[in-house]
Amino acid sequence: MNSKIPDRCGWVALAGEYEAHPQLQGNYRTDWAIIGAGFTGQAAARRLAQLVPEQRILLIEAKKFGQGASGRNSGFVVAHESPGHAKLKSHRDLHQYQALHTLDQAGTVALRKWVREFDIDCQWQDISSVHAAHDPDNFPILDNQVRVFEQLGIPTRLLRADELSQRLGTSFYGRGVCCEGGALVQPAALIKGLLDRLPDSVECYEYSPVRKISRRNGKIVLELLHAEVVADRVIICNNAFIPELGVHRNRMFPLALTASLTRPLHPGEERQLGQQVKPWGVLSPQPLGATLRLTADRRLLIRNTAEYRPSGIPIQIIGQKRHQHMLGLKKRFPWLPEDCIEHTWSGHICISRNAKPDFAAVSEGLYLAGCYNASGVARGTILGRLVVDHALGAASDLLDAVHSLTQPALLPPRLFFGIGARVVMRWKRFKGASEA
Numbered sequence: 001m002n003s004k005i006p007d008r009c010g011w012v013a014l015a016g017e018y019e020a021h022p023q024l025q026g027n028y029r030t031d032w033a034i035i036g037a038g039f040t041g042q043a044a045a046r047r048l049a050q051l052v053p054e055q056r057i058l059l060i061e062a063k064k065f066g067q068g069a070s071g072r073n074s075g076f077v078v079a080h081e082s083p084g085h086a087k088l089k090s091h092r093d094l095h096q097y098q099a100l101h102t103l104d105q106a107g108t109v110a111l112r113k114w115v116r117e118f119d120i121d122c123q124w125q126d127i128s129s130v131h132a133a134h135d136p137d138n139f140p141i142l143d144n145q146v147r148v149f150e151q152l153g154i155p156t157r158l159l160r161a162d163e164l165s166q167r168l169g170t171s172f173y174g175r176g177v178c179c180e181g182g183a184l185v186q187p188a189a190l191i192k193g194l195l196d197r198l199p200d201s202v203e204c205y206e207y208s209p210v211r212k213i214s215r216r217n218g219k220i221v222l223e224l225l226h227a228e229v230v231a232d233r234v235i236i237c238n239n240a241f242i243p244e245l246g247v248h249r250n251r252m253f254p255l256a257l258t259a260s261l262t263r264p265l266h267p268g269e270e271r272q273l274g275q276q277v278k279p280w281g282v283l284s285p286q287p288l289g290a291t292l293r294l295t296a297d298r299r300l301l302i303r304n305t306a307e308y309r310p311s312g313i314p315i316q317i318i319g320q321k322r323h324q325h326m327l328g329l330k331k332r333f334p335w336l337p338e339d340c341i342e343h344t345w346s347g348h349i350c351i352s353r354n355a356k357p358d359f360a361a362v363s364e365g366l367y368l369a370g371c372y373n374a375s376g377v378a379r380g381t382i383l384g385r386l387v388v389d390h391a392l393g394a395a396s397d398l399l400d401a402v403h404s405l406t407q408p409a410l411l412p413p414r415l416f417f418g419i420g421a422r423v424v425m426r427w428k429r430f431k432g433a434s435e436a
């Protein structure tokens with residue numbers, strides 16, 4: 001097994017050159033600073049530029065723009081999160097699920113509109129969302145999904161094994177659920193396209209990690225290695241890294257995921273798949289089951305690992321992760337050759353115990369939106385916009401939907417958390433193994 005495989009995101013590698021932006025150096029005074037330039041931070045910046053065009057807006061990114069999780073995800077614009085993932089035990093839970101669903105729909109609509117308006121070349125493809133299971137033990141989760149969606153008036157239907165096989169080109173799955181409304185994208189191309197079309201009034205800075213947030217004379221001070229930013233208002237949008245800034249540390253934690261992308265399939269492989277098969281995406285009813293895609297450029301993507309590693313996946317074990325991805329692909333497509341994976345990479349998501357996002361005014365002038373439990377493309381887009389509306393004192397049905405959500409549940413004390421998280425993840429991996 002090759003242990004020297006680089007952690008290189010296939011989407012980013014295929015998205016072409018990114019525009020360069022300066023690093024923050026020296027002292028800055030601003031009306032607004034946004035920390036993190038993923039879907040959430042960009043949506044916040046765009047909204048501020050629209051609503052307060054005369055004010056100074058700094059968008060501050062730790063890495064090169066577009067290379068955080070927003071460019072490294074599996075590219076599902078999730079409009080219908082599986083209720084198997086959200087825990088629905090009461091009417092209240094159902095209402096909360098409905099609120100999240102409304103927000104995800106609004107995020108999907110916003111992204112679709114921008115892709116069309118800005119003519120972003122990101123392989124955007126409207127699809128019906130498919131959740132599918134291999135293991136009969138997981139079929140009840142799918143049956144429950146149909147029941148919940150019917151209760152909420154979301155058109156949905158069960159897919160039989162033969163329909164799934166025809167659609168996906170694999171007989172791995174035994175039952176599925178499909179509903180209209182989601183999309184698939186090349187995420188790095190989408191986030192790059194959105195960045196290129198940010199209004200000019202947004203000042204973009206990359207390679208500029210914020211190290212500390214403090215207060216001075218009523219202003220908020222951001223400390224960086226070579227810079228200091230004094231801001232009237234700050235929006236924290238750095239998702240999995242929010243706790244590193246000392247904010248809401250007891251409400252969320254990072255998980256490290258890995259994914260792989262194959263080279264384009266060869267004509268012989270296309271025939272094995274069934275040449276009529278259109279690009280597709282499949283999500284698992286188990287949180288740690290695999291997500292898979294056949295992309296528009298005829299590559300296969302798989303994401304089937306998740307672990308508690310706050311400081312990331314060490315480069316030495318990226319080869320092991322690729323091996324796990326290959327095993328997952330082989331279960332579905334036994335005819336694939338062992339060396340078909342071209343890129344393997346890792347990225348962080350942000351998790352709360354009760355699968356609720358965090359959306360808050362932390363203190364005067366300091367706001368945050370994040371923690372989307374692996375469904376942040378659409379949700380981050382809408383919450384980034386709404387956190388600005390909230391900061392500016394606006395009112396709307398969508399803001400009511402966010403405010404109706406319970407906060408992320410408190411985590412166990414830090415001392416025990418790391419051990420507990422690893423044990424829980426091992427259990428979830430065991431539960432999800434048949435779908436990995």
Ligand SMILES: Cc1cc2nc3c(=O)[nH]c(=O)nc-3n(C[C@H](O)[C@H](O)[C@H](O)COP(=O)(O)OP(=O)(O)OC[C@H]3O[C@@H](n4cnc5c(N)ncnc54)[C@H](O)[C@@H]3O)c2cc1C
Nearest residue numbers: 036038039040062068070073074076210239347375376377
């Ligand atoms: C492998 C993988 C697969 C996924 N698949 C999907 C999927 O298919 N669909 C889906 O909806 N979601 C998916 N997700 C989750 C999704 O990518 C996130 O929910 C989404 O990117 C959240 O957007 P965001 O802007 O809030 O955060 P991020 O995209 O994480 O952006 C935060 C940014 O903040 C920057 N940052 C961090 N700390 C600092 C700091 N101190 N100072 C300045 N900047 C900082 C980071 O570099 C990053 O660019 C996946 C994630 C991974 C890793």
